[in-house]
Amino acid sequence: MNESEQSSAAQPNGISAAEQIAFQINLLALNAAIEAAQASEWSGPLSAAADQVRALTRGRGLGAREAARPNDE
Amino acid sequence: MSSILVTGNEQGTAVAADARTGKYLTFQLGNEEFGVRVLKVREIMGIQEITAVPQTPTHVKGVINLRGKVVPVIDLRLKFGLPPAEYTPRTCIIVTQTEGESGLILMGVIVDGVSEVLNLAASDIEDTPDFGEEVAVQYLLGMAKVKGKVKILLDIDRVLSAQDLNHLKTLLQ
Numbered sequence: 001m002n003e004s005e006q007s008s009a010a011q012p013n014g015i016s017a018a019e020q021i022a023f024q025i026n027l028l029a030l031n032a033a034i035e036a037a038q039a040s041e042w043s044g045p046l047s048a049a050a051d052q053v054r055a056l057t058r059g060r061g062l063g064a065r066e067a068a069r070p071n072d073e
Numbered sequence: 074m075s076s077i078l079v080t081g082n083e084q085g086t087a088v089a090a091d092a093r094t095g096k097y098l099t100f101q102l103g104n105e106e107f108g109v110r111v112l113k114v115r116e117i118m119g120i121q122e123i124t125a126v127p128q129t130p131t132h133v134k135g136v137i138n139l140r141g142k143v144v145p146v147i148d149l150r151l152k153f154g155l156p157p158a159e160y161t162p163r164t165c166i167i168v169t170q171t172e173g174e175s176g177l178i179l180m181g182v183i184v185d186g187v188s189e190v191l192n193l194a195a196s197d198i199e200d201t202p203d204f205g206e207e208v209a210v211q212y213l214l215g216m217a218k219v220k221g222k223v224k225i226l227l228d229i230d231r232v233l234s235a236q237d238l239n240h241l242k243t244l245l246q
Contacts, residue, residue: 020162023119023162023163024119026187027117027118027119027165027187030098030117030187030189030190031116031117033096033111033190034098034111034114034116034117034190037095037096037111037112037190038111038112050190054189
């Protein structure tokens, strides 16, 4: 109980665990997008995957921020 | 595959707009948004431990171990004369590949945060305005107009002067 409260609360460095995960996924999506762009300007599957992960990040990032809000107050 | 040949080695900033179209990685530095060509980017990573190297300019933060490769890292804020900022969990290192005299040079660039990969058409890009003779704009590819805002497109090969590159090369040998 205590542990989970600590992990979901804002960390001392000002970023919650959920936001940290969202950040990591975002980096993953950007790296995939970069890789896709370098493979070819028109590469299909990889850039599609990058878009999908990115869409996921947007939802995840929003969720992370909303989840973090009650803890801030 | 039919591709438009790009002659990217013209001097000055008068590069044809067509040569500048394509995908850009955008990032934040201070209050501004910048962009670099995706083809110049090797990868993006979160901030990590940097080994400081003595006797280097202040904007050279040191070296990192990139999967067994020693890669120099510069702080773009310091390079551009912006006030230094503390690194946050959102601070990123963009590992770029720069053309050097003796092949490809990998270089880490510390930025405040990365944003997205944008596809820019010729109509989105405008030439760098003339700021007068004293302002060095050689490292600017142009200005991108995106959603009512301006993003500054950097020619990462020129952000590091030849002097810097030589310095980094001796560091790595």
